[in-house]
Amino acid sequence: MKKSLLFLFGIAANVMFAQNKFPQDAFIKPLKIPTVFAGTFGELRSNHFHSGLDIKSQHRTGLEVVASASGYVSRIKVSHYGYGKALYITHPNGYTTVYGHLSKYGPAIEAYVKQKQYEAENYEVELFPNPDELVVTQGDLVAYSGNTGGSGGPHLHFEIRDKNERPMNAQLFGIQAPDHKDPILKDLVVYILSDSSHVNQSQKRQELRFTKQPDGTFLAEKIRAYGQIGFALGTIDQQDGANNSNGIYSIETSFNGEKYLEVKMDQFSFAETRYLNRMIDYELYEGDRKRVQKLFIERNNPLSIFTYEKNKGVIDLTQNGNASVYTIKVKDFQGNTSTLVVPITIAKESILTPKEIKTTPYFVEAETYKNFEVGDWEVFIPEGAFYDDYYLDITANTDALHLDEDLIPVHKYLRLAYDVSAFAVQDREKLYIGRVNYRGLLRYEGARLEDDHLTASINALGDFKVGIDTKPPKIQSLDFSDGKWISNLNEINFKIIDEDTGIKSYRATINGKFALMEYEYKKNQLTYSFGDGISVSGANELKLIVTDNVGNSTTLEATFYRK
Ligand SMILES: [Zn+2]
Known part of the structure; x- marks a missing residue:
């Protein structure tokens, strides 16, 4: 009785969630062209x-871009x-729509933002207009x-x-794109989840092959397994009219016909979004660029996208000799489905390839604060920085720190501190901590001086080194040279580059008055628009100061003339 009531309630809740909960006509598409997704929720x-x-x-x-529904501009952020x-x-229905990566705002909003940027003398602003300031009507x-x-x-x-x-899947509100393609299954991985378990006489993670069957489903190679195991799947979806690798909508797993796990992309919260690194096989992603998501829930995984779980999705194989099947069903938002079946023979066998754990003196537990001193370096690890317990491989060689590899996910910032007491005080100002990237180049991470220490906060493991940056940024005027008439230009552009630590700030004035520069980091470019009306007719004195992350700065001064 109890079970059937729960069952009925489950169905009712599902139908409500899918059909009634979200208004279907409240929001219109924000672009007036046919909808094609470059990315999904x-x-x-x-x-x-x-x-x-x-x-x-x-x-x-x-x-x-049009207002998807009537309301008021509640927030504007320029970064x-x-x-x-x-x-x-x-x-008014309580929802907020967000529009990002805009080139500019509509006239009334643009004027509002410009005024605030000039007041703040900053391109980057975050504004919260009152409900009566910028009212908009749908469309x-x-x-x-x-x-x-x-x-x-x-x-x-x-x-x-x-x-x-909390961000919601806007497709639930009818913002959809045509899709007649089934989700694409890319990688299937099996994991051994207890000390006595094994798959094909091994305790190592294994990638499994699968092939498409005449009926359209996929069949994996048969495994022989015993104990607690789990699977992970790499899958993407494409819609009609584009080849972008987008996300799927839901995954459901079952074992011998019984549902074990359901993941559904209806909504989540920003507070949980980084737990993605717990759900995917981070090592396989960083190491092999294979992004698989685990279909079982490990410790320290609070993600709310798991909408059903039995035994955390973990399969327990104990009845020796039984033939079993594990099934994964992947759906996109339009309901196109790909099904993968994994045949399993339960067999307790000898383990030929046991699990290996390499121990080091640097053991970290997920829930415990730790700090290690290695050479001239100190590493501070807050509690909750890792999802699991690990033996980290840490070595230091004077100004170089090897902090394991970026194969273990880091949830919270770790702090690095390097002893700079051997450096003269004035030299310390130009030091920074950088990450050695895959090309061997040093990328800036931080340069805070705290007493005798240079510090940086990092959220990925890897190799770090102390660098010194004495080179000021470079500024190049792209549209005019000093002393020229430029009456016909609508804007002027400057290339700004800092090789070592990167650009920290920039500031321009025309005739001593603040002039707003838009910074496009992808193009290393600053742009001033004459529409802002700062320049005068005749001679104008432009001054542009660009500063890098350790305080080296370059000033460009130039005169231009306008009618
Ligand atoms: Zn996006």
């Missing part, structure tokens, strides 16, 4: 789940990175699409958030 990205829909803009910038120029509209032009911030090509990032700032 919940798609697995680097260190996060994608929180919106990336809508393609026909490889162009400057397409009109060099992230969403670049972003707009937030709050609606109003509110912005132009672009490629600002951390965007790899022109598109509109569109989100619907609930009252609690």
Whole structure:
């Protein structure tokens, strides 16, 4: 009785969630062109789940973006990175729509933002207008699409958030694209999850082959296994009209017909998004660029996208000799389904390849604070920095620190400190801690001086080294040279580059007055628009100061003339 009630309730809740909970006519598409997705909600990205829909803009910038529903502009954020120029509209139904990577805002909003940027004397601003300041009606032009911030090509990032700032799958509200293609299955991996378990007489992670069957399903190679095991799957989805590798909508697993796990991309919260690194096989991703998601829930994995679990998705194989099947069903939002079947023979056998654990003096436990002193370096590890317990491989050689490899995910920032007491005080100012990247180049991580220590916060393991940056940034004027008439230009551009530690800040004035420069880090470019009206007719004195992350700065001074 109890069971059937639960069962009924489960079905009712599901139907409600799928059909009634989300208004279908409240939001219109923000671009007036056919919808093609360059990215979908919940798609697995680097260190996060994608929180919106990336809508393609026909490889162009400057397409009109309209308010998806009536409401008021509740937040505007302009930043060099992230969403670049972003707009937030709050609606009477409690939802907020978000528009990112914009090239500029609609006229009224643009004027509002410009005024605030000039007041703050800063390109980067975050504004929270009052509900009566910038009221919009559904369909109003509110912005132009672009490629600002951390965007790899022109598109509109569109989100619907609930009252609690939790991003929702906008497809639930009818913002959809045609899709007749089944999800693509890429990699299948099996894991041994207890000390006595084994698969094919091994305790190592194994990739399994699978082939398409005449009926359209996929069949994996048969495994012989015993004890607790789990699987991971690499899968993507493509929609009609584009070849972008987008995310799938749901995965359901079952063992001998019984449901074991369900993952569904309806919504999540920003607080949990970094736990993506717990869900994927981080080592396989960083090591082999294979992004598989585990279909079992390990410790320190609080992700809310798991909408059903039995035994945490872990399969327990104990009845020797039994033939069993593990099934994975992957769906995209339109319901196209790919099914993968893994035949399993349960067999307790001798283990030929046992699990290996390499021990080191640097043992970290997921829940415990640790700090290690190695040579001239100190490593501070807050509690909760790791999802699991590990023996880290740490060595130091004067100004170089080997802090294991970027194959173990780090959830919280670790702090590195390097003893600089051997350096003269004035030299310390130019030191920085950098990460040695895959090409052997040093990438800036931090340069804080605290007493006799140079410190940096890092959120990935790897190799670090102390660098010295005495080279100031380079500035190149792209559109005019000193003393020229430039009446016909609408804007002037400058290339700014700092090789070692990178650009920290920039500031321009024309005739001593602040002049707003837009910084596009992907092009190393600063742009001033004459529409801002700072210049005068006749001679104008431009001054541009660019500073790097350890305080080296370069000043460009030039005169230009305008009618
Ligand atoms: Zn996006």
